[in-house]
Amino acid sequence: MTVWDRPEPPARPAPLDRERIVATAIALADEGGLEAVSLRKVAARLDAGPMRLYGYISTKEELFDLMVDEVHGEILPEEPPGDWREALRVRAHRTRQAALRHEWLADLLGGRPALGPNALAVGEATLAALDGLADLGTVLRAVETVSAYVIGAIRREITELRAERATGLSEREWQRAHGPHLRRMLATGRYPALAKAVYDGPDSDAETSFATGLDWVLDAVAVRLAPPRA
Amino acid sequence: MTVWDRPEPPARPAPLDRERIVATAIALADEGGLEAVSLRKVAARLDAGPMRLYGYISTKEELFDLMVDEVHGEILPEEPPGDWREALRVRAHRTRQAALRHEWLADLLGGRPALGPNALAVGEATLAALDGLADLGTVLRAVETVSAYVIGAIRREITELRAERATGLSEREWQRAHGPHLRRMLATGRYPALAKAVYDGPDSDAETSFATGLDWVLDAVAVRLAPPRA
């Protein structure tokens, strides 16, 4: 019996903490979507029984909140923005990038209050960049309006992306096909404008779509924040 | 043994159809949120075994799709709009009203492709109202941008509404309170701009918030659809 064949001690439970739990949950969600995240699976990956997690987390919802806040850490820009418009634009694009890395984010964003430290830091940075540009009410509305656009646009983009992937077709082909269903619907002639849009609409890549819509919204906001001198 | 004490026949199973199933599911969701909708409960309300539903529905996801399309029936406006702006505005407000009646809609909107007949009809009406105002690509972007805003704004509004209800406090009080958590966070002094916003921000009612943001976005869209003559 040498050191080598002496059996390992029975794998003392690795010390656990929220960070490791959240990281594992995020990994699972990245791989298989939100519905692949179960407390049992998270625990299993950490060589622990399911109940072990309840020492660090009190409910599955809370785990989701922690996951969202963790990703907000990726959204927070590292360098201060040039001006308010840049700040909002960068935040929007970083949010989108995070959602592309973690598609499940689209399912949670806006669906629960985001009050974790990272989310608050993002909010703080955003508000700071707009401070003093107008009265507080206007500034808040500006942020909310842009946020609403960002959340909605990301949600749609991820949804389309999943649908495409589900059919294995390219974006354009998906729009035309999507099973026989959509085609049959359009063929009824009851949706002529839709049909024209689907068949004659230009295909544009998702990023410029997002950026263009964002620019429109930023323009709208600009009028209220920094009204052009008459 | 008279007619009166003859036992009822064993309650012949009421004939079932998708409409009744969907209506029941919507009722359940209206009462207890999406997570209160289970195939077993829907079936129970219809005096049927769970498996009975599978004759009319092939999966729970499909039931959700049917619910969403059913509500799109409430969104479709009954009279044709005056102009494109009115069309977009009415669609937005009707969508919001539907989400206030059926809060679970906020959880599903934008999260799945909406290809049911009612959703398509809504899309058709919208596109028809914008037909010819600009090249097709611009029109599509306009609709998408407004839709993104609407979905995001509704999502946030419903989320806040639920959070308020959970604490039983008024909106304003909620922002100040939300457990000790937010207050503690703000008290750290790491989020001065946020703190100012929370404590000094004007409270506005949700409807005008929504309407104002919407108007901003519509203004932005207007510039591209009907550019002001130079």
Added chain:
DNA sequence: TATTCAGAAAATACGGTGTATCGACATGAG
């Protein structure tokens, strides 16, 4: 009318979920 048969409805079953409860056990204190 009696019998078969097809189709629908029901019951049962399976593998999963979140979480409450409780028993074993390891560790530190007296």
Added chain:
DNA sequence: CTCATGTCGATACACCGTATTTTCTGAATA
């Protein structure tokens, strides 16, 4: 060395979506 404490794991419960099997009923046939 004994005992208390508190953590971990196993077990348990109620529920879920859905596959499979069984039962039943109403119509067609002999």
